[in-house]
Amino acid sequence: MLSDLAESRATGALKAGRSGTVYLSKGRICYVECARTPSVEELLTASGRLTLTGVRTARQTAAATADGGDMLVRRGVLSRGELQLCVLGATLDASFFLFGATVPKPKFREGDRHWLGIHWFFDVPGLFRECHRRRARLDRAWPSAELDSRPVVPVRRIRSHHVVLTALQWEILLNADAETTPAELAKRIGRPAYTTLLAVREMAAAGLLECPGPPPPPEKPPDLPKRVAGSAPRAMPGDGGGRRAQSSYPEISGDPTDVNLLIRLRNALEAFQ
Amino acid sequence: MIGIEDCLSEAMAIPGALGAILVDHTSGTALAMEGLPDPERSAVGLSETFRATLDGLALSSPDGTVRIDDLIITTDHGYQLIKPMETMWDGPLLICVRLDRDRANLALARRRLDSISHELIAS
Structure with missing residues (x-):
């Protein structure tokens, strides 16, 4: 649905019930809100830049014109750069959780704008790519x-x-x-x-938090090819590389791919005899 | 007072600048970039460089805690300048500039990057 709206260069708000809203301008995403992540308003109040009443007043003043961001910058609440960074950060954050969640069927309201106005643009595939990268980063940790x-x-x-x-x-x-x-x-x-x-x-x-289950198993080191009778002692990658396997053999390098390659090469040569 | 795009073009206007990128350090996201072939990879690499430096210095400094003002790395091709900027609601943003070794003036570049970062996050 989002891709269709982007293709038809739509302007308005795509609202997914209470879960969140995606604001589009001419087919590009300019802001995303998600109930599970702090919005620009929440970031501003939590950092002490604005009070809750301050946010409410600013929102009411700017509701009709949708230029609340410019007004905040003029009033010196935050700089132009800070406003852009705040909108950008909040949008990336909200997109990650909103696009990954199961949400009620979204409704598109043509022409709806956010009271802050437009301060940054994202193209839809680019935003999806970034969400994907963030997911992978999380799983790596x-x-x-x-x-x-x-x-x-x-x-x-x-x-x-x-x-x-x-x-x-x-x-x-x-x-x-x-x-x-x-x-x-x-x-x-x-x-x-x-x-x-x-x-x-x-x-x-890092073992600093209580975990309900045992930690997920670390990635298994790649299996080495099977040894055959008369072959050299095997080096396991990662067990203190540089340890001497046997006095008559040279030191094993730290790189398991080297060892793998050498063993395969030797096996192939032996097969030729 | 400047926006993100002006910040980047001003960084590229530093004599000898070959590429510039703005990175969100905690998530490793490339926010804006110019003159870099693969910004996503650069963003990850530069934020890892910054993190490793912070961790390493925290372990080796007598006080245990560290604040980095900027990071200068001299390579065989040039210089890499990394400057963290504090925002009110997120970990540091990094503005990173790659400089040509023959054309760049390191002292000037450092000063310019400092004033650019203050203009972006001025408050």
């Missing part, structure tokens, strides 16, 4: 969605002696009360839901 909707619970005692945290991870740990989920934490501290979730998964991978 910790390949399980188990923690995504559970309350964040830091472990009482960590196994390592030393830990390095990012500023965002620190904020998450301080605000984690064993009842709040990552999405709720994001709204509370006024940070994008995606980066909060990524930080939570990274902390889970």
Whole structure:
């Protein structure tokens, strides 16, 4: 549906019930809202730039003209660059959660505009590509969605002696009360839901959070070809590369592909004899 | 006061600039770019470089915590300048400029990048 609207160069708002809204201008996406992620309004209030009443007044003033963003910039609430970055960040964040969720059948309202006005454009395939990249990034950090909707619970005692945290991870740990989920934490501290979730998964991978199940198995090292009688001792990739396999053999390089290739080459040569 | 696009064109106007990119550090997203063949890969690489530097310095500095003002990397071809900018609601944004070694003036480039970042996030 979104792609059709983009193709017909539509202008208006595509509303998916209470889940969220996609605003389009001439077929390009200019803003996305999602109930699960902080909106520009929430980011502005959480960072202390505007009060709740301030947002409401600004919204009412700008409702008819849809130039609320320009008004905020003129009033010195935030700079032009900050406004663009805020809209851009909120849109990427909302798209990730809205496009990945099952939502009620969306309705398109021709001509509807957001009160902030237009401050950045996304083309539809580009936005989908970015959501896909973000999904892969999340799975690389910790390949399980188990923690995504559970309350964040830091472990009482960590196994390592030393830990390095990012500023965002620190904020998450301080605000984690064993009842709040990552999405709720994001709204509370006024940070994008995606980066909060990524930080939570990274902390889970580092063993800093209580996990309901055992951690997902690490990726299995690739199997080496079967040994045949009389062949050389096998090197397992990753077990302290450089260890001497046997005194008469040279040191094994750290790269398992080299070892694999050499063994296959030797097997092929032996087959020729 | 400038917007994202002006910020990038001003960065490209730095003498010797070959490419410039604005990256969201926490998510590794390329927000805007100019003069780069594969911006998505550059964004991931540059944010990893910045993260590794932060982690490494945090471990090696006597205080444990680190704030990076900017990062200068000299390569065999030129310089890579990485400058973090704080926003109120998200982790740092990185503005990264690749400079030609023969044409660039490193001190000038650093100053220009500093003023560009202040104009973008002026408040």
